[in-house]
Amino acid sequence: MPRVTYISAKGDVREIDVAVGTTVMSAALKNGIDGIVAECGGVCMCSTCHVFVDEKFYDRLPPANDTEEAVLEIAAVERQATSRLSCQIKVTEEMDGLIVRLPEKQR
Amino acid sequence: MSAGTVIVGTGQAGFQTAASLRAESYAEPITLIGEERQIPYQRPPLSKGFALGQQDFESVELRPEKFYQDHRINLITGSRVTAIDRAARGVKLESGKKFSYEKLVIAVGSRNRKLALKGANLDGIAYLRSVQEAAVIRDRLKNANAVVVIGGGFIGLELAAVARTMGKSVRVVEALPRLMSRAVPPMISEFFRQVHVGKGIQVICNATVSAIEGSDGSARSVVLSDGSRCGADLIIVGVGVVPNVELAQGAGLPVGNGIAIDEYLQTGDENIFAIGDCAEFPCTFAGARIRLESVQNAADQAQCVAATIAGRRSAYKALPWFWTDQFEVKLQMAGISHGHDRTVTRGSAESGKLSIFYFKGERLIAIDSINRPLDHMMGRKLMSAHLPLTREQAADESFDLKHLAHAVGAAHH
Numbered sequence: 001m002p003r004v005t006y007i008s009a010k011g012d013v014r015e016i017d018v019a020v021g022t023t024v025m026s027a028a029l030k031n032g033i034d035g036i037v038a039e040c041g042g043v044c045m046c047s048t049c050h051v052f053v054d055e056k057f058y059d060r061l062p063p064a065n066d067t068e069e070a071v072l073e074i075a076a077v078e079r080q081a082t083s084r085l086s087c088q089i090k091v092t093e094e095m096d097g098l099i100v101r102l103p104e105k106q107r
Numbered sequence: 108m109s110a111g112t113v114i115v116g117t118g119q120a121g122f123q124t125a126a127s128l129r130a131e132s133y134a135e136p137i138t139l140i141g142e143e144r145q146i147p148y149q150r151p152p153l154s155k156g157f158a159l160g161q162q163d164f165e166s167v168e169l170r171p172e173k174f175y176q177d178h179r180i181n182l183i184t185g186s187r188v189t190a191i192d193r194a195a196r197g198v199k200l201e202s203g204k205k206f207s208y209e210k211l212v213i214a215v216g217s218r219n220r221k222l223a224l225k226g227a228n229l230d231g232i233a234y235l236r237s238v239q240e241a242a243v244i245r246d247r248l249k250n251a252n253a254v255v256v257i258g259g260g261f262i263g264l265e266l267a268a269v270a271r272t273m274g275k276s277v278r279v280v281e282a283l284p285r286l287m288s289r290a291v292p293p294m295i296s297e298f299f300r301q302v303h304v305g306k307g308i309q310v311i312c313n314a315t316v317s318a319i320e321g322s323d324g325s326a327r328s329v330v331l332s333d334g335s336r337c338g339a340d341l342i343i344v345g346v347g348v349v350p351n352v353e354l355a356q357g358a359g360l361p362v363g364n365g366i367a368i369d370e371y372l373q374t375g376d377e378n379i380f381a382i383g384d385c386a387e388f389p390c391t392f393a394g395a396r397i398r399l400e401s402v403q404n405a406a407d408q409a410q411c412v413a414a415t416i417a418g419r420r421s422a423y424k425a426l427p428w429f430w431t432d433q434f435e436v437k438l439q440m441a442g443i444s445h446g447h448d449r450t451v452t453r454g455s456a457e458s459g460k461l462s463i464f465y466f467k468g469e470r471l472i473a474i475d476s477i478n479r480p481l482d483h484m485m486g487r488k489l490m491s492a493h494l495p496l497t498r499e500q501a502a503d504e505s506f507d508l509k510h511l512a513h514a515v516g517a518a519h520h
Contacts, residue, residue, distance in 0.1 A: 030171055034130070039123075039406050041149045041167070044480070045430050045439070046403075067437075070480035073509060074488055107410060 002096035008035050009104035020093060024086035024100060025049040035102035042087035044068055047075040048106040049086040054099035058082040061089060077103035109135045110207035112416055113198055115188045115354065116214035117141025119149065119402055120383030122169050123409030124212050129178045131417035137180045138206055140198070144185040145238055146172055151402060153241035154265040155432055159272065160245055164238060188215075191358035193376055210378055210416045213355055213366060214409070217348035217384040217400060222257070226319030231326040232342045235262055244343065251275055251341035255329045257316055259286040261431045263345035264299065268433045270343075271306050278309040278337050280329060285312055290429075292444065294463065295475055298456050302436055311337075350385045350398060363387045365398035370422040372412045380415075382408035391424055392472065392490070393443040403428045426491045428483075439483035442473030442490050451501040454479055462486075464501040471496045481509065488512040 001017040004024060008014075018027040028036040028049075037048035044067045053061065061084065064072070068088050072079045086100065112128060114121045117139060125139045141147070147169045156162035175182040183200075190199045197207045219234045221227065233244050244266065248254070254270040256263045259281030271277045279286075285296035286303075300310050315332040319342065328336045350365040360374045361367040365387030372380045372388065383405040387398045407425035414421040429440040436459075447465035454460040454477075462482040465473040474486035485508035489496055494514065500506045 026166070032171075032174060032177055040402060040430075041151060043151070043430070043432070045428070067480040070484040073481070073512070074484050 002091050002093055002098070004091065005099045006033050007099065007101045009102055018091045020091055022091055024051065024089040024091060028086065035106070036086060037106040038087060044071050044085065044088065047071050047085065050075045050077065050103055050106060051084055051086045051100040052080055052103070053082045053084050055082055057095065057098050060094060064088065076105050076107050110196070110209045111136030111138065112210045112212060113138045113140065113206050113208035114212045114214060115140055115198065116216055117143055117147045117184060118214060118216050118383065118405065120214035120405035120409045122147035123406045124214060124382070124413050125180045127410045127413030128417060131413055133417040135209065138183065139180055140183045140186055140188055140200070142187045143237060146182065146184060148238055153238060154235055154262050155269065157241050158245050158248065158266060158269045167238065188354060191354060193358055196378060210380070212412055213379065213381040213385065214383045215351040215354060215385050217350045220347045220349055222344055222346065224316065224318055226321055226326065229319055229321040229326040230324050231340060232319065232344060234344050235266065247341050248273055248275065253339050254341045254343065255280060255337045255339040256343045256345065257329065258345035259310065259312065260289065260345055260347065261287060263343065264303065264433050265431060266343050266345065267303065267308055271308050278311060279303065280314045280316060280331065280337065281312045282315050283312065286310070291475060292463065294456065295438065298461065298477060299433060302434055306434055348384070348400060352385060355381060363396065371415060371420065372408055372423055380412045382412055388423060390443065392426055393445065399427055401427065401429045426487055428487055436477060439476045439480065440473070441483055441486045444473035444475065447472055449498065451498050453482060453504055466498055471501065485509055485512040
């Protein structure tokens with residue numbers, strides 16, 4: 001299974017093996033990573049699963065659609081160049097090693 | 108040790124209160140008690156992916172079971188709270204068991220309004236609120252051929268879309284002249300009517316159901332007041348909800364169209380709060396006391412009440428927002444459009460991309476967007492920050508909402 005590394009705003013590192021097809025958001029919730037809130041349940045209506053994708057991986061992800069781009073504009077911590085909604089990142093084999101950093105707040 | 112906080116209701120509001128209390132570093136005991144047997148789950152997918160059979164229970168759980176142990180949340184499912192003893196600061200369960208509280212949060216939600224007419228108790232008439240009811244609809248849809256949906260509101264239309272997507276013959280019967288009329292203006296109702304009709308659904312407005320007929324105990328057709336009949340082997344009813352006020356009422360707390368609370372989400376008792384579907388609160392954006400049935404309202408009120416209980420007394424001032432998915436069309440709503448006197452439109456119904464900006468005098472009070480997500484998100488940012496947008500700016504497509512919204516900074520949403 002591809003491995004995803006979550007780094008909290010405080011610097012805590014968690015490595016999780018994520019089944020292909022699972023989103024980075026739902027893997028975080030299942031594994032007790034509190035920095036992801038996911039208030040709307042993954043339908044691009046809130047920004048509470050915002051992550052900063054490590055630069056090495058950002059270009060390997062399928063690009064964000066217009067809806068996700070719009071939601072990133074309301075993120076509680078201002079979006080950066082590599083910001084994504086983790087509910088929109090479905091893990092593939094090619095993403096093995098993916099690193100995401102969590103913002104200090106989601107609301 | 109303090110008795111801590113008791114939360115009654117394990118829906119989105121109850122769950123979020125418990126989670127936010129811990130996020131606020133609240134260290135006292137938290138007891139979360141609910142009537143439903145399942146651990147807390149999301150309701151929005153029930154009328155969408157779950158009914159379609161694309162999502163299972165695990166995928167709609169708000170958190171895995173372990174979350175509650177990890178966060179020292181005493182989760183008690185399958186238990187109904189029957190009474191509040193305000194003098195003793197305790198609640199009593201159906202089992203007779205009692206829990207003391209220092210602070211009590213009532214988040215008991217609402218229940219479906221039931222049909223009261225001949226044949227209403229026949230088999231094959233389904234309502235949707237709980238995940239069990241959603242599972243019944245999902246399973247019955249597999250073998251149904253003709254589905255009649257009574258009620259052209261959000262739930263009814265989302266389920267009509269699900270049934271049609273599965274290839275069923277679908278009719279929607281609505282008592283009022285247009286769809287979703289409580290929440291959207293005629294232009295949006297008409298847009299969605301065309302979407303549903305275009306997909307092959309028969310939409311019948313201005314139609315009152317007078318009876319349901321059946322044979323061998325099972326519903327077979329819906330009889331309309333003009334005498335016409337719609338044959339059905341599954342009838343889905345979505346005709347609104349009734350707030351659960353009885354627990355509060357029994358404790359002598361004031362009740363209006365919901366449990367009456369102030370801007371701090373406090374009831375008539377300083378130790379008792381009420382939030383979510385069951386509560387009527389003063390909404391600055393509506394300029395009135397209102398009651399909302401939405402994830403946003405449940406989650407934001409939960410967050411607010413958790414802050415107050417944790418020692419950061421906070422008035423509730425979040426902007427209401429809502430969404431519905433019907434076929435591939437997403438309607439996003441921000442603010443409360445009720446009471447508007449003028450509208451400005453961006454995009455067009457013909458293009459399938461449309462936003463309606465609602466003004467009351469000079470003030471922007473709401474935006475409804477169809478497939479124009481940036482208008483919705485920027486609208487949320489602008490209205491939350493009470494940043495002015497003129498009608499001329501709203502009408503001018505070249506006026507960049509993002510630019511204006513950036514003046515707010517990233518802090519608000």
